[in-house]
Amino acid sequence: MWRTLVTTVFYRACPLCRRPATGEFCRDCQRQMAATQLARPWRFWQGELPLAAWGRYQDALKRALGALKYQGRPELARPLGHYLGDVWLTGGHGLTQTPAVAPIPLHPAKLKRRGYNQAELLARHLCRYVGLPLYPDLLVRRTDTQAQHCLSARERAANLATAFALNPDVGYRRRPILLVDDIYTTGATARAAQHTLQQAGWPVVGVLVVATGR
Numbered sequence: 709m710w711r712t713l714v715t716t717v718f719y720r721a722c723p724l725c726r727r728p729a730t731g732e733f734c735r736d737c738q739r740q741m742a743a744t745q746l747a748r749p750w751r752f753w754q755g756e757l758p759l760a761a762w763g764r765y766q767d768a769l770k771r772a773l774g775a776l777k778y779q780g781r782p783e784l785a786r787p788l789g790h791y792l793g794d795v796w797l798t799g800g801h802g803l804t805q806t807p808a809v810a811p812i813p814l815h816p817a818k819l820k821r822r823g824y825n826q827a828e829l830l831a832r833h834l835c836r837y838v839g840l841p842l843y844p845d846l847l848v849r850r851t852d853t854q855a856q857h858c859l860s861a862r863e864r865a866a867n868l869a870t871a872f873a874l875n876p877d878v879g880y881r882r883r884p885i886l887l888v889d890d891i892y893t894t895g896a897t898a899r900a901a902q903h904t905l906q907q908a909g910w911p912v913v914g915v916l917v918v919a920t921g922r
């Protein structure tokens with residue numbers, strides 16, 4: 709009883725393995741997460757849609773993102789959002805104007821099933837950590853781009869072109885936009901969001917993700 713109480717008071721449970729943690733994760737998970745970290749997070753910050761990423765989509769980082777998305781563990785968004793903040797604070801973006809952060813939205817049906825949008829939670833923790841303005845509902849999702857593998861190339865392109873829309877109900881001050889998502893794989897989703905924003909006159913400076921498969 710006393711031991712339980714002491715543990716409760718002095719340690720948080722590691723959000724990955726539930727062992728006592730003095731930092732965001734326990735020492736073991738911390739070490740495993742660090743092994744996936746990219747040495748050069750701004751390496752792909754160039755071209756039409758610049759990309760910055762904290763780590764590689766593998767091992768402990770892949771498990772953490774899987775738990776965040778599929779195992780109902782929204783508390784993982786805090787340490788992972790702070791990873792995004794750590795990347796941002798290294799300043800490799802070279803921007804002179806402060807962007808606003810827009811998370812990639814989930815389709816409403818998926819949001820209802822999951823209960824939260826992991827990209828929005830990550831964006832919230834990032835913004836709280838580094839002081840960037842957050843535009844959480846600038847974009848809305850009209851189609852689910854994840855279910856695309858069963859479509860033909862033409863259907864996929866048509867689907868992506870209409871995947872996102874600008875939310876007509878928000879009156880955000882116009883700023884350059886930094887997209888935030890959990891994972892970057894093919895980049896199709898982020899490019900579709902960029903396309904929608906730029907068509908509406910909102911410049912997109914790039915996309916910041918926790919993990920990249922690139």
Ligand SMILES: [Zn+2]
Nearest residue numbers: 722725734737
């Ligand atoms: Zn752990």
